[in-house]
Amino acid sequence: MNLWESVLVALEGLAANKLRSALTMLGVIIGVFAVIAMLAIAEGTRVQMMSSIQSMGTDVVMIFSGGGRRGGGGGPARGGFGSTQSLTLDDAYAIADDCPSVLAVAPEAGANAQVKYRSQNTNTQVLGTTADYPGVRNYKVASGKFFSNSDVRSSSRVAVIGYDTATELFAQLTPVGKDIRINGSRFRVIGVLAQKGSQGGFGNPDDQILIPVTTAMNRLFGLENVRMISARATASDTLTQAQEEITRLLRKRHRLASGAEDDFRIMTQTEFMSFANEAATIFSVLLGGVAALSLLVGGIGIMNIMLVSVTERTREIGIRMALGARRRDILLQFLVESVVLSLAGGGIGVLLGLLLVAWTGAFAAETLGSTPVVSTVSIVLSFSFSAAVGIIFGVYPALKAARLDPIDALRYE
Amino acid sequence: MISVRDLQKTYHMGDIAVRALKGVALEIGAGEFVAIMGPSGSGKSTFMNILGCLDKPTSGEYILDGFQVSGMSDDELAAIRNRRIGFVFQTFNLIPRRPAIKQVMLPMMYNPAAREVEACAVAALERVGLGARIHHRPNELSGGQQQRVAIARALVNNPAIILGDEPTGNLDTRTSEEIMAIFQELHAEGKTIIIVTHEEDIARHAQRIIRFKDGHIIVDEPVAARVAAREVLAKLPAEDEEEDA
Numbered sequence: 001m002n003l004w005e006s007v008l009v010a011l012e013g014l015a016a017n018k019l020r021s022a023l024t025m026l027g028v029i030i031g032v033f034a035v036i037a038m039l040a041i042a043e044g045t046r047v048q049m050m051s052s053i054q055s056m057g058t059d060v061v062m063i064f065s066g067g068g069r070r071g072g073g074g075g076p077a078r079g080g081f082g083s084t085q086s087l088t089l090d091d092a093y094a095i096a097d098d099c100p101s102v103l104a105v106a107p108e109a110g111a112n113a114q115v116k117y118r119s120q121n122t123n124t125q126v127l128g129t130t131a132d133y134p135g136v137r138n139y140k141v142a143s144g145k146f147f148s149n150s151d152v153r154s155s156s157r158v159a160v161i162g163y164d165t166a167t168e169l170f171a172q173l174t175p176v177g178k179d180i181r182i183n184g185s186r187f188r189v190i191g192v193l194a195q196k197g198s199q200g201g202f203g204n205p206d207d208q209i210l211i212p213v214t215t216a217m218n219r220l221f222g223l224e225n226v227r228m229i230s231a232r233a234t235a236s237d238t239l240t241q242a243q244e245e246i247t248r249l250l251r252k253r254h255r256l257a258s259g260a261e262d263d264f265r266i267m268t269q270t271e272f273m274s275f276a277n278e279a280a281t282i283f284s285v286l287l288g289g290v291a292a293l294s295l296l297v298g299g300i301g302i303m304n305i306m307l308v309s310v311t312e313r314t315r316e317i318g319i320r321m322a323l324g325a326r327r328r329d330i331l332l333q334f335l336v337e338s339v340v341l342s343l344a345g346g347g348i349g350v351l352l353g354l355l356l357v358a359w360t361g362a363f364a365a366e367t368l369g370s371t372p373v374v375s376t377v378s379i380v381l382s383f384s385f386s387a388a389v390g391i392i393f394g395v396y397p398a399l400k401a402a403r404l405d406p407i408d409a410l411r412y413e
Numbered sequence: 414m415i416s417v418r419d420l421q422k423t424y425h426m427g428d429i430a431v432r433a434l435k436g437v438a439l440e441i442g443a444g445e446f447v448a449i450m451g452p453s454g455s456g457k458s459t460f461m462n463i464l465g466c467l468d469k470p471t472s473g474e475y476i477l478d479g480f481q482v483s484g485m486s487d488d489e490l491a492a493i494r495n496r497r498i499g500f501v502f503q504t505f506n507l508i509p510r511r512p513a514i515k516q517v518m519l520p521m522m523y524n525p526a527a528r529e530v531e532a533c534a535v536a537a538l539e540r541v542g543l544g545a546r547i548h549h550r551p552n553e554l555s556g557g558q559q560q561r562v563a564i565a566r567a568l569v570n571n572p573a574i575i576l577g578d579e580p581t582g583n584l585d586t587r588t589s590e591e592i593m594a595i596f597q598e599l600h601a602e603g604k605t606i607i608i609v610t611h612e613e614d615i616a617r618h619a620q621r622i623i624r625f626k627d628g629h630i631i632v633d634e635p636v637a638a639r640v641a642a643r644e645v646l647a648k649l650p651a652e653d654e655e656e657d658a
Contacts, residue, residue: 005522016510319506322467323566324495324523326488406467410506 003336006329010337013309024305025345028386031295032349033356035382038287040357040372046280048370053272055138055196059236061243062267063087063095063229063250085225086263089213091253092130092229098249101242103234104132107226109217115209116181117169124165125208126182128216128223134193136232139205144176144191147212155214159187163195164206185220187211239268288378292385298345299389306338306397317401318409331402338394339387346386350379414573414605415441415464420473422459433459434470435628441607443573446600448616448636449609451625458578460625461609465498465576466490478573495523499567503579505559507551513538513562514547520570527570537565541595557588564595575599577608581615587649593618594642618642 014021065086092107110127131149134141147158159180166175175189196205217223233242243266250264267275310317317330357372422434433456441447451457462468463475466482469490475482478497485493494500507516517534521527538547541561551559560580567575577596581589597618600606608619616622617640624632 009522012511315506316508319508320519320523321491322465322494322500322506323520324491324570326491326523328488329523407462410467410502 003332006332006336007340009333010340013313013333013337014340017309020305021341024301025341025348027298027301028295028342028345028389029298029349029352031291031298031389032346032382032386033352034291034294035288035385036350036353036374036378037356037372038291039284039378039381040353040374041370042280042284042287043375043378044370044372045283046277047373049276049280050273053269053276056269056272057138057232058269059233059239060136060269061231061233061239061246062272063231063246064265064267065225065227065263066265086254087226087229088224089217089226091250092226094249094253095229095231095246096132099231099242099245101233101238101245103232104136105229105231106130106133106136107213107229109213109221109223109226110211111221111223113183113209113220115165115169117178120169120171122165122168124162126216126220127208127210128213128220129210130213133210133230136230139196140194141191142194143174144189146191147210152212152214155219156212157185157187157215157219158190158211160191160193160210161189162193162204162206162208162210164204165209166192168207182209182211183220243268295382295385295389298386299342299393302338302341302390303393303397305341306334306394307400309337310334310397310401313401314404314409314412317404318406318412321404321406322410327402330404331398334398334401335391335394338397339390342386342390342394343383346383349386350383353382414443414445414478415439415607416474416476417464418474420460420463420475421471422456422463422468423471433628434463436473437628437630439623439630439633441605443605444600444603445621446596446606446619447608447621447623448619449607449623449625450611450613450616455625456628457609457625461576461578461607464607465500466493491523495520496526496570497572497574499564499570499572499575501560501563501567501575501577501580503582505551505556505563505583507559507562507566510550510552512548512550513543513554513565516551516562517566517569520566524570533569534565537569538562540568541565555588556584557591560584560588560592561595564592568599574605574607577606577610579609579611581610581612587646589615590642590645590649593640594646597642614640 087107089107089109092105095102096105106129108127108129110125112123113126115122115124115126130152131147133139134146141160142163144160146160147156151158159182161169161175161180169175169180170178175192178189179186180189181187193206193210211220213226217226231242231246233239246266247262251262254263256263320330354374357374361371417437417439420434420437421432424431424433435456437456437460449457449461459468463470464477466477466485470483473483477493480493480497482490482493508519514531514534517537518530521530521533527533535544535547538544541564543558543561543565546554546558549558551562554562564575575596580596581592584592593615596606596608606619608615610616617636617638619636620639621635622632623630
């Protein structure tokens, strides 16, 4: 009996018990469906993170306080950045003034604060920075204007608000020219940022309020240090040079001995990407692993039904053996049956997964902050995994069938 | 055709060894029609299972159609069952819910040399008078018709030997005669036929009767007054006539 005939025989066998076959398949369908959907969510998050890092530009570095082995691998979490506050506003100015390869810098210092406009109330991130922030971080001002360097020098109480914050506080009203209260202090809104879109994993760039860094540090929050400094190099190919200049300058300013570790960490786009990729991979493995468990449960269902089927059809097995079936023919027959079950289940599961992702993509984008993306890898992976499940859980029942003694099987009632 | 020498079979049931065959020797020539008789436990079923290559002897020699069968592997025995032997069972042993044509095609599925499988199956069904019922399922056929499907299935790989294990045991007198008529026709065409039966009437359709007792052959004699099934059928009252070939 060749493989094609075995498949036909298997289909006949499965068709003889349609409801049972369908229910058995359901286990695999749900498993594969779950794997596809979970991996799609994980992949969507990764794509989102990547595009947000991409939008940072290849000529930007971010300087965080806190140590980190020089040139060492690992994510920022490893150096425990932010654990020690070493960066000051003067560091930022010094970088802008003394590093020839740096075009502009934007320090960030701030905290979450209560923001009010009349009776509208919200809690959002209030960030102190300088006039170069839009240029360094790729923001555009939609209406009004950004604050100037003289606003920074004079610690003015002016604010530029993010798109979502504006919608939340002002609804249909024009924000520019209105007064808001941040932790009780009055600020005048002088501009609204253009919408950037949600960027999974890095907070919402449209929900923040920007004020002059001096106002934030001295008048509002009483901060000594800045959280981070973004610096834009003069061009993409001077990035490495800028990085070296900044390192040299900061080590000198922080009076670090030549053997001592840096007390700051400079991250480039590439480093962010590898960090984000690492995080996304962990996310995929966790989600995919949970989903794979349900596929395993589906496999146990297949094994269960195949064992019942072998017992039920003991006599048929005896007849087939008497008519000349070899043990391997019987083995193949039952193995093909379980593989057909799991592959059909896998196929339907993939289709359902694709349909679900297509239908709920928009909804997921809103709730998760990222659109699920089905990768070819996840389809191939879950499909071959379901085939493997069919083989692994089909082998034992099939072996049981093939090992039957023809005489006993023929006499079986 | 069949040559058996000092055939022994011992079963082990726990600590007890049961000697089902205690040294059987037998020659059956090509084209013979043999009936095997004997009480339960006489060893005749064990002997049939060994003849049919479903079971292996503990010791002794079995040569079938020129092949030394004793000592063959499971796969080789499967091939012998498939191509050289046709089985007919007391309980028909059809596979449930499958049309007659599929039942008859089954042995050819395990025979790589089989060609024009469907046409062969139809021809075999026509041969046993079921040409009009090739798509009927077992539950749509009478006992006699089911046994004819089984005979067609036994014929389809064109084996030299047909083995019948009480082939009329579940059938009424008239139907039994019809089945025996088919066996006699096949015999006339040159097939070697060996049946096991409890009934003297059925055994007398054969040319030769072999009687078993306690694992030995006690009688091996030719049939004196052989019964011709067609003649018996002609004398029987024609009640609920089944369709004939």
